[in-house]
Amino acid sequence: MPARSAIDAALGAAVADGTVPGVVAMATTPDGPIYEGAFGERHLGAGSAMALDTVFRIASMTKAITSVAAMQLVERGKLTLDEPVPAIDPALSAPRVLDGFDGAGRPILRPAKRPITLKHLLTHTAGFSYEFCNDAIIRYNEATGAPSMMGGGLAALSRPLVFDPGDRWLYGCNIEWVGRIVEELSGRDLETYFREHICAPLSMTDTCFVPSAAQYARQAAYHQRLDDGSFAVQPAPPPSMPEYYSGGGGLVSTAGDYLTFLRMLLNGGGLGTVRVLKPETVALMGTNHIGDLAAGTWKTTDPPLTHDLDLFPGQQVRWGLAYMLTLEPGPNGRSAGSVAWAGIRNTHYWLDPVKRVAGVIMTQTLPFLDPRVMAVYAAFERGVYELLGEF
Secondary structure (H helix, E strand, C coil), X not given: CCHHHHHHHHHHHHHHCCCCCEEEEEEEECCEEEXXXXXXXXXXXXXXXXXXXXXXXXXXXXXXXXXXXXXXXXXXXXXXXXXXXXXXXXXXXXXXXXXXXXXXXXXXXXXXXXXXXXXXXXXXXXXXXXXXXXXXXXXXXXXXXXXXXXXXXHHHHCCCECCCCXXXXXXXXXXXXXXXXXXXXXXXXXXXXXXXXXXXXXXXCCCECCCCHHHHHCECCEEEECCCCCEEEECCCCCCCCCCCXXXXXXXXXXXXXXXXXXXXXXXXXXXXXXXXXXXXXXXXXXXXXXXXXXXXXXXXCCCCECCEECCCCCCEEECCCCEEECXXXXXXXXXXXXXXXXXXXXXXXXXXXXXXXXXXXXXXXXECCXXXXXXXXXXXXXXXXXXXXX
C-alpha cells in the first residue's frame, strides 16, 4: 500500500474503531506540505465532519510560539538568557521555595538560592510546577487556599517554587511567566504581539487567544474517555475574554496554521520573504540547555487529565529553549536531535532537523497520553517517514 494511503487507512481506522472521535494530521518538508488528512467528527454524534480547517484548543503547543516571541526579544537585546528576568512580579524577582510542611500542615517557605533566568523558564528548570505532575503544590493550594492553574486565572501564577532554579527539570507554569515578560517588555498584550510579529506575517489567520464566532463554529468539541473506552462529549466553552493571555496554553489554532509555524522553524526562522527569527537562534533553540538533568517524565496526580509521561522509555530526553529534545533516534523514524511537544487534549507535533520534516496531529481528547491515541500518533509518524522513503 502506498505510504499516503497507509496514513489515510491508519487514521480512518482509528475513527472507525472508536480510538478517536476525529483527527486532523499534516506533515511538511521545508518546501511545503506532503500530507494532509481529516477524519471523523468534530463533535461525536453531532454529524459535523472533521475538516482541515477545524479549530482546536492547542494548550501547551502555545509554549513554542511564546518561546519564539521571547527569542525575538533576545535578538533585539531586550532580554538575555542568563541574567535574572525582569522584576515584573515578586514570584520572579523574589522567588520562594516550598521546603515542605510543618506539623500543623502549614507550608515552609524559604528564599531561592539563586535568581530565575529566562533560560530557566524556557527549559522548565526554574522550579515552577503544575498540579497534575506535583502533589506538593496540590497540598500547598489546599493549605493556603491558593487557586489551581486549572481555571485559577492570573493569581494562580504566584506560587512558590518546588526546588531552586537550575537544580532540576519539572514541567510547570514557566512559559506563562515568559508570556507576561513578553507583554511587559514589548508594551503589547500577547494576542497583539503574536499577531504583529508571528501570526500575521506567517498568515496564521486562525491562531489566536479568543476565537471569533466563525472560528468557534469550526471548533472541535472536547471528549473525555470513560472507563469503558467510550467518549463523553464536553462541548468547548463559548468564546470569552480571558483574565490574561496564557503564553503557556491559551491559543486556539488549526493544524494548517501550526504546520506553517513548524515549516518556518524547519527553514531556519524564515518563510518566503518573512523572517521571524535568525537561523542561529532557531539552531540554538533546538540544542540541549539543561546539561545532564533528566527531563521529559512525570507521575500524574490526575489520571482523568493525563497519564504518566514517558514518551521514549529507556531513552535520554533533554530540553531546548522551546521544546523537548530527543538524543537518540525514535522508533518511528524520528532522528536524534528532533524536537517535539504537545497539548493536554492530545494535540502533538514534532520537528526533525536532520531528515527535514515536521508533523502535527490534532484531536480533542482526554486523558493526555492515552495509549490508544498515542498509537495513532506513532502510526502517523511512521507513515510520514515511509512517505519520505526514510523508514
